[in-house]
Amino acid sequence: ILLEVLHDYPDWSLELIGTMVPSAKLLSLGDRLTLIPPERNYDAFISLLRSRNWSIGICPLIQNKFNRFKANNKWIEYSYCNIASIASNLDPYRYGSPDDCLLLCDSLEQWNLSLRQLISSKDSVDRLITNSQQVIRNRYSNKALSNQVLALINSLVGVC
DSSP: OHHHHHHHOTTOOEEEESSOOOOHHHHTTGGGEEEEOOOOSHHHHHHHHHHTTOSEEEEOOOSSHHHHTOOSHHHHHHHHTTOEEEEESSHHHHTTSOGGGSEEESSHHHHHHHHHHHHHOHHHHHHHHHHHHHHHHHHHSHHHHHHHHHHHHHHHHHHO
């Protein structure tokens, strides 16, 4: 789907950060594919991600036991860096991220439509980013996390 969509949008390119080895098909993108080495320092990674000025980030996962226990960190990182997200409709994203904060996909057709929607609509990108950042402020601020820990402690104390 990436190749098909990028074929139709020749001004767009694909960047990969990390250790992923691209397939021969992805390598066929030539200079429209940029491979960026992994950044092990988290703060430096976030700076690198922000510096790339991506408008769309993808969170593709396959359905398996390992991925079922992942968190929605990639969506949070993308949102923090002003990147709209498209993700597989699996537990980390389905349960950890509200519907109006990212596009969830169950099929290749949905991935295709989601990519095309965001490529052709800056308003859609901006809306997803704004919604995501508001949810993150509400759920993951120091105050919100402190309240979650306090509620957990109170529930455990009440059980004893």
